[in-house]
Amino acid sequence: MSKEMIKQYAIRLGDDAVVQGHRLSEWCSNGPFLEEDLALTNVALDFIGRARMFYSYAAEIDGGDFTEDSYAYQRDCREFTNLLIHELPTGDFAFSMARQYLMDEFGLAFMECLESSSDETLSAIAAKAVKESRYHLRRSRDWMLRLGDGTEESHNRLQKAVDDLWGYTAEIFELDELEQGLANEGIAVDTTALKSNWETAVAAVLGEATIDVPQGDWSIRGGRQGMHTEHLGHMLSNLQFMQRAYPGQEW
Amino acid sequence: MNTGVRSTDRIALLPVEEHQRRQRRADSTCPQLWDALDSVKDPEIPVISIWELGVLQDVELREGAVIVTITPTYSGCPAMGVMAEDVVIALREAGYSNTEVVTRLAPAWSTSWIMDEAQEALREYGIAPPGRSCAGEHAEICCPQCGSSNVHSVSEFGSTACKALYKCDDCSEPFDRFKPI
Numbered sequence: 001m002s003k004e005m006i007k008q009y010a011i012r013l014g015d016d017a018v019v020q021g022h023r024l025s026e027w028c029s030n031g032p033f034l035e036e037d038l039a040l041t042n043v044a045l046d047f048i049g050r051a052r053m054f055y056s057y058a059a060e061i062d063g064g065d066f067t068e069d070s071y072a073y074q075r076d077c078r079e080f081t082n083l084l085i086h087e088l089p090t091g092d093f094a095f096s097m098a099r100q101y102l103m104d105e106f107g108l109a110f111m112e113c114l115e116s117s118s119d120e121t122l123s124a125i126a127a128k129a130v131k132e133s134r135y136h137l138r139r140s141r142d143w144m145l146r147l148g149d150g151t152e153e154s155h156n157r158l159q160k161a162v163d164d165l166w167g168y169t170a171e172i173f174e175l176d177e178l179e180q181g182l183a184n185e186g187i188a189v190d191t192t193a194l195k196s197n198w199e200t201a202v203a204a205v206l207g208e209a210t211i212d213v214p215q216g217d218w219s220i221r222g223g224r225q226g227m228h229t230e231h232l233g234h235m236l237s238n239l240q241f242m243q244r245a246y247p248g249q250e251w
Numbered sequence: 252m253n254t255g256v257r258s259t260d261r262i263a264l265l266p267v268e269e270h271q272r273r274q275r276r277a278d279s280t281c282p283q284l285w286d287a288l289d290s291v292k293d294p295e296i297p298v299i300s301i302w303e304l305g306v307l308q309d310v311e312l313r314e315g316a317v318i319v320t321i322t323p324t325y326s327g328c329p330a331m332g333v334m335a336e337d338v339v340i341a342l343r344e345a346g347y348s349n350t351e352v353v354t355r356l357a358p359a360w361s362t363s364w365i366m367d368e369a370q371e372a373l374r375e376y377g378i379a380p381p382g383r384s385c386a387g388e389h390a391e392i393c394c395p396q397c398g399s400s401n402v403h404s405v406s407e408f409g410s411t412a413c414k415a416l417y418k419c420d421d422c423s424e425p426f427d428r429f430k431p432i
């Protein structure tokens with residue numbers, strides 16, 4: 001299996017993590033209360049940390065002048081290969097929590113599988129991530145129950161969030177040629193195999209939260225191919241501002 | 252508590268990675284370098300050293316260069332960069348100017364590697380220690396101020412990634428708990 005493919009895969013996982021982490025970090029100082037503010041930014045840090053590990057690995061395979069920072073700060077929208085769901089704006093608190101829950105439920109299962117990757121570095125990164133993911137999931141799951149089964153207002157907002165997010169979950173469980181090839185070699189995670197367990201777990205939590213599982217009659221895809229929503233560009237203009245204004249700046 | 256168990260039997264209770272780590276230090280041909288690094292503390296918890304924390308994995312002397320291997324605690328822990336810098340500074344003060352700090356991810360760091368003395372130091376510092384259990388397991392959490400186990404969780408995420416926030420229902424003090432992972 002070519003190292004170039006593993007590099008691309010590491011960049012994808014780094015992109016997922018950096019975009020997810022950045023969106024969570026936008027809650028910093030905007031959380032509904034202090035403890036929640038701390039929690040959101042702590043989780044954001046975990047994802048930024050993962051992005052660093054995946055990007056560093058990609059840079060190491062590349063062997064050129066690229067560093068972890070080059071991947072985060074010196075690429076444009078179309079070069080980012082994150083799943084679309086991560087780049088959607090934070091929205092209200094219910095939207096952020098719903099996204100977090102849907103992705104935490106997936107993320108824990110994903111990292112557990114990646115831990116048995118035949119690639120040693122991917123496996124090592126996953127082994128760290130699994131431990132953190134358990135905490136992430138426990139927290140976002142609690143919020144689903146609290147918001148869904150809370151007031152009429154929180155219930156309605158959560159239902160709308162889940163409805164608006166649902167169509168973005170389809171591409172999580174699809175493999176393109178690159179990932180299929182790596183999955184066949186035991187390097188990448190075959191996410192198609194995670195779908196039914198995810199659906200069962202999510203349906204159970206939504207049920208307990210008195211939230212209806214959406215019909216699933218629409219879906220949007222394209223993140224892995226660099227086809228993004230309009231939101232990613234705005235996010236990057238914020239994330240990359242310093243490096244664009246002062247290339248190579250360090251402090 | 253002295254139960255008459257031979258120390259070799261007790262070592263077997265350690266996680267195997269932790270046993271190997273202590274063995275590396277015990278067998279090291281450059282013990283003075285390990286000793287020099289005992290002065291490097293976790294910048295956010297200045298009562299425990301990176302050795303006691305389990306972050307310091309290996310120290311080697313190769314052709315005049317010191318290779319220090321550390322393992323990160325949490326993926327995004329901002330203190331890791333500071334610890335790496337402090338390692339270089341501590342060795343420079345000990346007379347070694349050529350130091351390389353290598354980060355190793357596997358095996359993944361665990362709070363079960365935090366040594367007993369350090370767990371006690373955490374408690375005295377006002378942080379409820381993680382204990383030796385693994386993530387997800389329930390260990391009794393006691394207030395580091397009054398020792399009461401009548402406590403409740405305020406948030407799973409505290410002032411840093413590695414801590415959760417609790418409150419004591421007896422003495423009313425809020426406190427941090429080092430989360431087991």
Ligand SMILES: [Zn+2]
Nearest residue numbers: 394397419422
């Ligand atoms: Zn107390």
